[in-house]
Structures are given as C-alpha cells and as structure tokens.
Amino acid sequence: MAKVADIVNAMSVITGGRTVSSMEEVKRGDHPFVILKSSGIYGKEVLEIPGLIYGDPNKEVKKIAVCMTMTELVIELAGATGVDAVVAHxxxxxxxxxxxxTLKNYLDLYDVVGLECHEAFHGLHPGIPYLHGHKVLKGNISYGGVHGNIMFVGRALPGIATLGDILDRLDGFMALEQDRALLAEExxxxxxxxxxxxxxxxxAFIHLGERDSRVENVLHIFPHTGFSPENLRQAVAENPDVDTVLASISRVYAGHELIESARELGLNFLVGNCHVMEVLENGLPLAHALGELLEGVEVVLFRDRVTSTPVRRVxxxxxxxxxREMASSHLLGKHALSET
Structure with a gap:
C-alpha cells in the first residue's frame, strides 16, 4: 500500500529534487523553491513550500486528486469521493x-492530506510551448532576476506558419468544442x-496582427509573473529574430503597456490559453507522472468551471x-439576528 511519503518521493523524482523533505528544511531558509509570495498587502503573504503541507506522511493512500488551486470546494469533493490526498499546483x-x-480543521475533518508544487514544477517540460505551436530554444524561469518570471524563446513547429494556425491548434488541443457544447446544454x-x-x-485571440500574419520565432511570456515592458525590450534585443509575442496562462487587454511596447517593436501579439487551461497544460502531465510512479494508486483530476449568471436568473x-427575503429582512440595514 502506498503512503503519503511515497507521494512526496514521487514529487521529488518528477521535479528533479526541487521539493522539500521536511519542515526543518523549510525553516533553514535556504531552499531555492521555498518562496515568500507577497504584494505588500498587509497580512496576505503566503510561503510557497513544494512538498507536504499538512498530513501524516505514514497515512495510506489509495486515491489522489491533482488540482490547480485548493479551495473548500476541492476539499469537499475530495471528502465526498474518497480522495486521501490532494496535490495542488x-x-x-x-x-x-x-x-x-483554518486549514487543519477542514483537512482533519475529511482526513485529507494537502501537498503543493508550484514554482518547483515550472520549466520541467515543454508542453505549454508545444501546445502553443513552438519548440523551445531557450528558457528562463527567473528572467530579469525575478523568481517565477518565466520566459521562453521558441521556433514555430512544422505546420505552424501563421497566427491563425496557433489559434486553430489551441482550439483543437484544448477540446474547446466540448466546453462550447457543455455551455449550450447548460x-x-x-x-x-x-x-x-x-x-x-x-x-485565444490576436492583439496585433491578423490570422494570416506570419510566425517563425516566438517570445512566450506570462504577464502575471511580472514580465514588464523593459523585460520585453531586453528579450527582443537579445533575440532580434523574434516576430511574435505570445502571452499565456494570464493575458493582457487593449491598452496594456506590453501591447504598446510590442507595437513599437513591430511584433505580432497573440494571447493564448488562460489560467483555466493550466489544469490540462500542467496538471494533467503531473497527474500522469504521479500515476506512473505510484503503482496501485488511483489518480483523478479536479477541474474548475466558473460561470456567470444574471443574479435574478439564478x-x-x-x-x-x-x-429576496434574506436581503430585505436582514441585509438592508433593518436589523441583525439576535445573539441570544
């Protein structure tokens, strides 16, 4: 029978040793992938720890769920479907x-173990560039000295000659016809x-260029990691053959300075998959790898699906x-529930 410790070992194999083996290793403060994430918003920082976050390493495991972001919805689904451990990206x-x-109360309630692997997983495989139609020639997961500021330089794959080819490739690989059909049924x-x-x-969509605009050399960026216009100019200066900027995981909208910088440099600018697709881009390969390394353990993928509905139609x-009754009687300044 596999144990939680076997998941930790598998994650170490998958990441090439980037995970932590114990909290003592975290507390030393010198692990390159134990990273404090903070915007400077008081009290909202979080310490990123690749490995076991909470739970008994000796707990037996029959079923694992891989997800992008652990929320109470993930924990509830895990508890309801017999998941022993959740590996969150x-x-x-x-x-x-x-x-x-508090995390302990919720995980203890359903006897679920929590593990994570974020920056330690990045840059391990060329799948995201591949899905976007280019082969990585060089990459950097801390461009400009900023940890997590990921950038790839790639060359278009055979069969990818235009921006439209990239759009069509993404539509096919990500099975968007299923999402459109599901939405129509809902x-x-x-x-x-x-x-x-x-x-x-x-x-995906095009900011600068047309469907038939030619693509050969791609600068692949991830705006939410802090990739700046200065980074863009530096990267193009270092790679003067680049003709297309491709932004994925996160995106920018009209008027953003990254778009204007690309326009000044005479580049195409295409937005690829957004964050909701990363569960397929990164989560699915991770889930497959865990399944291969953990014999006899069932591995499932938890996908998020968020919808927007007019409030009066819900x-x-x-x-x-x-x-209407709760809002009218209790939330519009009339009175609160009695504490007695």
Missing part, C-alpha cells in the same frame, strides 16, 4: 484554501441564454424568494 494557505477557516437546461463560462470566454423561484 498553487500554494496552499489558511482560510484562502479552506473556506475561510443554457438550455436552465433556460438562461446569458450564462457565460470561463473556458469559452477566454479562448436557481428557481424558491431560491429567488429566499434570497
């Missing part, structure tokens, strides 16, 4: 990852044509009546 934190309560079942969904709304009439 993004850092895990009290309250933020567990419904506003609209039909609920009788709400206005429902919108992340995967469909955030599909649920049925009973739910709408409930919401």
């Amino acid at each position: 993004h850092p895990i934190a009290d309250a933020a990852s567990c419904g506003g309560v 609209r039909l079942v609920r009788g709400i044509e206005e429902i919108r969904e992340t995967s469909v709304e955030t599909r 649920g049925n009439e009973a739910m709408q009546a409930y919401a």
Whole structure:
C-alpha cells in the first residue's frame, strides 16, 4: 500500500529534487523553491513550500486528486469521493484554501492530506510551448532576476506558419468544442441564454496582427509573473529574430503597456490559453507522472468551471424568494439576528 511519503518521493523524482523533505528544511531558509509570495498587502503573504503541507506522511493512500488551486470546494469533493490526498499546483494557505477557516480543521475533518508544487514544477517540460505551436530554444524561469518570471524563446513547429494556425491548434488541443457544447446544454437546461463560462470566454485571440500574419520565432511570456515592458525590450534585443509575442496562462487587454511596447517593436501579439487551461497544460502531465510512479494508486483530476449568471436568473423561484427575503429582512440595514 502506498503512503503519503511515497507521494512526496514521487514529487521529488518528477521535479528533479526541487521539493522539500521536511519542515526543518523549510525553516533553514535556504531552499531555492521555498518562496515568500507577497504584494505588500498587509497580512496576505503566503510561503510557497513544494512538498507536504499538512498530513501524516505514514497515512495510506489509495486515491489522489491533482488540482490547480485548493479551495473548500476541492476539499469537499475530495471528502465526498474518497480522495486521501490532494496535490495542488498553487500554494496552499489558511482560510484562502479552506473556506475561510483554518486549514487543519477542514483537512482533519475529511482526513485529507494537502501537498503543493508550484514554482518547483515550472520549466520541467515543454508542453505549454508545444501546445502553443513552438519548440523551445531557450528558457528562463527567473528572467530579469525575478523568481517565477518565466520566459521562453521558441521556433514555430512544422505546420505552424501563421497566427491563425496557433489559434486553430489551441482550439483543437484544448477540446474547446466540448466546453462550447457543455455551455449550450447548460443554457438550455436552465433556460438562461446569458450564462457565460470561463473556458469559452477566454479562448485565444490576436492583439496585433491578423490570422494570416506570419510566425517563425516566438517570445512566450506570462504577464502575471511580472514580465514588464523593459523585460520585453531586453528579450527582443537579445533575440532580434523574434516576430511574435505570445502571452499565456494570464493575458493582457487593449491598452496594456506590453501591447504598446510590442507595437513599437513591430511584433505580432497573440494571447493564448488562460489560467483555466493550466489544469490540462500542467496538471494533467503531473497527474500522469504521479500515476506512473505510484503503482496501485488511483489518480483523478479536479477541474474548475466558473460561470456567470444574471443574479435574478439564478436557481428557481424558491431560491429567488429566499434570497429576496434574506436581503430585505436582514441585509438592508433593518436589523441583525439576535445573539441570544
């Protein structure tokens, strides 16, 4: 029978030893992938720890779930479906990852172990560039000296000659026809044509250039990591053959300074997959690797699906009546529930 410690060992194999073996290693403060993430917003920083976050390393494991971000929804689904351990890509934190309560209370309640592997997983495989139609020639996971500021320089794969080819490749690989069909069915079942969904709304698009604009050399960036216009100019100066900037995981919208910098440099600018697709880009390879290394352990993938619905169309009439009553009687400055 596999144990949690075997998951930790498997993660070490997968990352080439980037994970931590114990909290003592974390407390030493010298591990390159134990990183404090902070925007300077008071009290909101989180320490990223690649490995076991909470749980008994000797606990037996029959079923693992891989997800992008642990939330209370993930923990609830894990508890309801017999998952023993959750491996999250993004850092895990009290309250933020567990419904506003302490992490220990929620994980203990359902006997679920929590593990994470974020920056330590980045740069291990060329899958994201491959899905976007180019082969990596060089890469950097801390460009400009900023840890996590990932950048790839690549050459278009055979069959990829235009921006339109990249768009069509992504549409096919990410099975967007399934998401569009699912959304159409949900609209039909609920009788709400206005429902919108992340995967469909955030599909790839072109900022600068046309579908038939030629592509040969690609600068692949991830704006949410802090990639700046200065980084862009430096990268193009270092790689003067670049003709296309490709932004993925996160994106920028019209008027952003990265777009204007690309325009000044005479480059195409294409936005690829958004963050919702990373569960397939990074999560699915990780899940497959864990399944290969942990014989006899079932591995499942938890996917997020977020929809937008006009507030007065949510649920049925009973739910709408409930919401109106709670808002009218308790939330509009009239009175609060008695504490006695």
